[in-house]
Amino acid sequence: MKKTILVTGGTGFIGSHTTVELQTAGYDVVIVDNLSNSKADVIDGIAKITGVRPAFEQVDCCDYAALEGVFQKYPGIEGIIHFAASKAVGESVEKPLMYYRNNLTSLINILELMPKYNVKGIIFSSSCTVYGQPDPEWLPVSEAAPIKKAESPYGNTKQVNEEIIQDFVKSGANISAIILRYFNPIGAHPTALIGEVPNGAPANLIPYLTQTAIGIREQLAVFGDDYNTPDGSCIRDFIYVVDLAKAHVAAMARIVEGKNAEPVEVFNVGTGNGVSVFELINTFEKCTGVKLNYKVAPRRAGDIEKVWGNVDKANQVLGWKAVHTLEDSLTTAWKWQQKLREDGIM
Numbered sequence: 001m002k003k004t005i006l007v008t009g010g011t012g013f014i015g016s017h018t019t020v021e022l023q024t025a026g027y028d029v030v031i032v033d034n035l036s037n038s039k040a041d042v043i044d045g046i047a048k049i050t051g052v053r054p055a056f057e058q059v060d061c062c063d064y065a066a067l068e069g070v071f072q073k074y075p076g077i078e079g080i081i082h083f084a085a086s087k088a089v090g091e092s093v094e095k096p097l098m099y100y101r102n103n104l105t106s107l108i109n110i111l112e113l114m115p116k117y118n119v120k121g122i123i124f125s126s127s128c129t130v131y132g133q134p135d136p137e138w139l140p141v142s143e144a145a146p147i148k149k150a151e152s153p154y155g156n157t158k159q160v161n162e163e164i165i166q167d168f169v170k171s172g173a174n175i176s177a178i179i180l181r182y183f184n185p186i187g188a189h190p191t192a193l194i195g196e197v198p199n200g201a202p203a204n205l206i207p208y209l210t211q212t213a214i215g216i217r218e219q220l221a222v223f224g225d226d227y228n229t230p231d232g233s234c235i236r237d238f239i240y241v242v243d244l245a246k247a248h249v250a251a252m253a254r255i256v257e258g259k260n261a262e263p264v265e266v267f268n269v270g271t272g273n274g275v276s277v278f279e280l281i282n283t284f285e286k287c288t289g290v291k292l293n294y295k296v297a298p299r300r301a302g303d304i305e306k307v308w309g310n311v312d313k314a315n316q317v318l319g320w321k322a323v324h325t326l327e328d329s330l331t332t333a334w335k336w337q338q339k340l341r342e343d344g345i346m
């Protein structure tokens with residue numbers, strides 16, 4: 001009998017790709033999403049790729065009664081992957097209370113319901129932002145690196161959520177948890193049937209870049225060229241979204257098979273390579289043949305200068321590795337943007 005996994009935020013960018021990989025691996029998936037930053041027709045794309053239509057409930061995870069209704073409707077949920085969260089660094093600086101309310105309440109509701117409905121474990125969508133700006137001796141940053149004061153309310157919600165999970169499990173709750181600290185997910189499914197569709201102006205670099213390349217946005221802003229990096233732009237670890245999705249499948253298998261060594265485990269999920277914003281732009285131009293109109297803008301509040309991951313633990317313990325190149329990721333992102341144009345979406 002297939003195991004059922006609840007995916008919150010499952011119509012979003014990472015959630016939709018993870019749903020595809022879960023279904024491909026033989027799981028049944030129930031998606032919960034309030035569609036605040038995604039659209040329901042993503043379900044059609046998932047169904048076309050996998051041949052299976054996941055169950056979908058339009059529910060806000062902050063609404064405890066509505067969320068409990070999902071557990072009652074789908075008995076036997078074995079694991080949860082919790083993506084649902086507000087996630088733009090800049091917006092979190094402007095609207096901190098919205099971020100604290102949404103990102104903390106949703107997790108607390110889920111954790112409270114898990115023992116009540118005998119859910120074995122949760123995979124929490126965390127972020128490398130919990131490391132803040134690592135000291136030079138901690139680059140590439142490993143899971144053992146100190147957690148620094150967050151640079152943004154968004155980053156702080158991830159830190160606090162990790163602490164909430166740790167405290168809840170320590171209190172004796174009969175659940176296990178795997179915390180995945182992502183680096184920077186980019187790209188789209190190779191079929192171009194699902195990808196990133198931000199509502200309004202994109203907060204993430206790649207959709208803004210591809211929208212500029214296709215003429216929707218006039219110009220891409222590179223926030224700062226005076227950082228202490230080889231070319232002055234910020235350095236990030238960009239991971240292909242399908243590789244990231246597969247890390248969740250590996251983590252979920254570990255939870256449902258009871259293979260986790262500790263009640264709460266933490267893994268970095270990235271490529272292990274640092275790439276600057278200017279390097280990313282140059283790679284995009286080379287692999288697509290499209291010249292980008294960009295300008296250097298002042299630094300942005302909340303941005304970290306440089307961070308990339310030590311991913312040895314995920315490689316060895318989860319048996320997972322990022323296998324796609326930056327060129328692969330950017331090519332799929334461009335193919336997705338072209339498909340959106342063909343379909344008259346943007």
